[in-house]
Amino acid sequence: MEIIPYRLYTVPLFCLLFLGHFVSGQLDYNFYDHSCPNLTGIVRNGVASAVAKETRMAALFCAYTSMIVLSIGFEVIDAIKADVERACPSTVSCADILTLAVREAIYLVGGPFWLVAMGRRDGLTANETAANEQLPSPIEPLENITAKFTSKGLTLKDVVVLSGAHTIGFAQCFTFKSRLFNFDNTGNPDPTLDASLLQSLQQICPNQADSNTNLAPLDSVTTNKFDNVYYRNLVNNSDFFSQTKLSWGTTELLPWLCCTTGFPIFCLSFQNINGEDELHWCTYWT
CATH class of the missing domain: 1.10.520.10 (Peroxidase; domain 1)
Known part of the structure; x- marks a missing residue:
């Protein structure tokens, strides 16, 4: 692919x-x-x-x-x-x-x-x-993503809720593989990534160029169901996009990570x- x-x-x-x-x-x-x-x-x-x-x-x-x-x-x-x-x-x-x-x-x-x-x-x-300038990247920090949304009149809560769309679907390995093998150019995996998820993703996305287009489920628990498991994964360090690996659990945004009812909002x-x-x-x- x-x-x-x-x-x-x-x-x-x-x-x-x-x-x-x-x-x-x-x-x-x-x-x-x-x-x-x-x-x-x-x-x-x-x-x-x-x-x-x-x-x-x-x-x-x-x-x-x-x-x-x-x-x-x-x-x-x-x-x-x-x-x-x-x-x-x-x-x-x-x-x-x-x-x-x-x-x-x-x-x-x-x-x-x-x-x-x-x-x-x-x-x-x-x-x-x-x-290209305003579309969020998988590797951008939260502050950059937030700025792009707020410039359009949206809020930080909107960013959190939109992130919940990742509860279904797949991502190509090249969008997150650095977290699996060379996080921040350390030559090692991201130490915050859940160990079992890391092992699973390394099998799907081995450290070789021909794995870049392999697909990994954004939510391996309920891959094809729109639910709140993505947020649970996020809190449990089981999300593999670096830009959503955030300390939301210690902020006022915690209630927005508990369920998907905010998505229609x-x-x-x-x-x-x-x-x-x-x-x-x-x-x-x-």
Whole structure:
């Protein structure tokens, strides 16, 4: 499998959901009730079909600024968009379709359900440089990640809740292998990493170049279920992304590590980022 640079791969999603502006006053839960009454069902069926064929697809939808570097996903959104266009031509934005798809994917794998306000417009331009600068990296410290989110009007709690999307899916070994063999250029593994997890990951990701594209589950306990095990792993030093290896357990954020009920709250903040127009094909900006 080819290594897909996490920054370039997530440029379309990042530009759509993170580089716009907040326009929550323009959104409406009943926005498409008359113009496209079957929208939710069309999106739900499209997501369910995709996840049935490839379980990891749910992870791709769940992680807005995905660090799960799989070269799949937008063909599904395009297929859903095509179905929507047949039912409701030139009516529904890709931003709204993608937001609904995230909700449906999370609910499909056991996560919470929440109401989604509609009425976003799609951006017609993409800024790769801005995305590369502002999209969080798997190796960035918490303060850098927090700064990128707060600059968009989000909060530290939003960062914690978004991190919970890593409760399902996989990551390629190259994104975290340094923690397994050469942490901070010491020539040794990260001493804070759980010993049993370290052994398991070293088997999946041996210290050789041809293992870089091997896939390791972000949550080895309940890999395909949206639950709070990711947070338990985080508190127990069983999370392998260095940027989420944090001392959250000793801060005011501890309650946010206890369950996933905060995720819809984050989505209600994050989904209000908007663009300018409506696209007929969702990969237009790639």
